Amino acid sequence: MTMTSPTTGLRPTRMPRQKGWYIPWIFVGLFLVVAAVNGVxxxxxxxxxxxxxxxNHFLKGIQYNRDLEGARAQAERGWQVQADFTSTEPRKGLISxxxxxxxxxxxxxxKVTAKLIRPTSVxxxxxxxLxxxxEGRYAAPVTVALEGQWDLRVEITHPTGDYQNQKRVWVQ
Structure with missing residues (x-):
């Protein structure tokens, strides 16, 4: 069934699209892509x-020069500290x-304090x-909540000076 105009008897024709009719839609599409990426x-x-x-990051930054001086004094003392972590069972070990x-x-x-710090979670x-x-040996068993990488931070207080160090250990 074809519709014709009652006055002219001709069928209405469609106007051809103008050149560049799609350009605003390209902008809309690009904005949608940017919004989706931002959402992800x-x-x-x-x-x-x-x-x-x-x-307390600001206070730690202010104390930086004092920390450098302490590191120099620690190096001058020349202590030989051998810190070890040995896994004995899953999530258990011995700090010595x-x-x-x-x-x-x-x-x-x-006075020896050892901290096992999980670097990726709180x-x-x-x-x-400890x-x-x-015979100069300090040790204690430890149990942790998770397997994986931990930072072993050692802090030693002695009448002749202080010492601190940190190393990465693996807990099975």
Whole structure:
């Protein structure tokens, strides 16, 4: 069935599209692509953030020169500190340290603190006081919540000076 105009008897014809009619739709499509990519990036930024941040970062920055001076003094003392972590069972291990002074003599009477810090998430860190076992050796067993990489931070306080160091360990 064909519709015709009652006055002329002719069928209405469609006007041809103008050149470039699609250009506004290209802009709309590009804006939609940008909005979709931004939405994906926002989703991954929010869903993968572990909440890990440096507390008191401004104060730590101010104390930087004092920390450098402490590192120089620690290097001058020349202590020989051997810190080890040995996995004994899944998520369990033994932290042990052997302390010697610059001349190789055993260091006794130190207060040794070991911290296992999970570098990728908050709330799993473990802090231990390591008891003196004799012959310059300090050790204690430890149990952690997760397997994987941990930072072992050792802090030693002794009447002749202080010491601190950090190393990455693997907990099975």
């Amino acid at each position: 990036m926002i989703h991954f930024a929010v869903s993968t953030w572990t909440g890990l941040e440096t507390e 340290l052997t302390l010697r002074d610059k001349a190789g003599a055993l260091l006794e009477g130190a 709330g799993h860190d473990v802090t231990l006081e 008891p003196y076992l004799g």
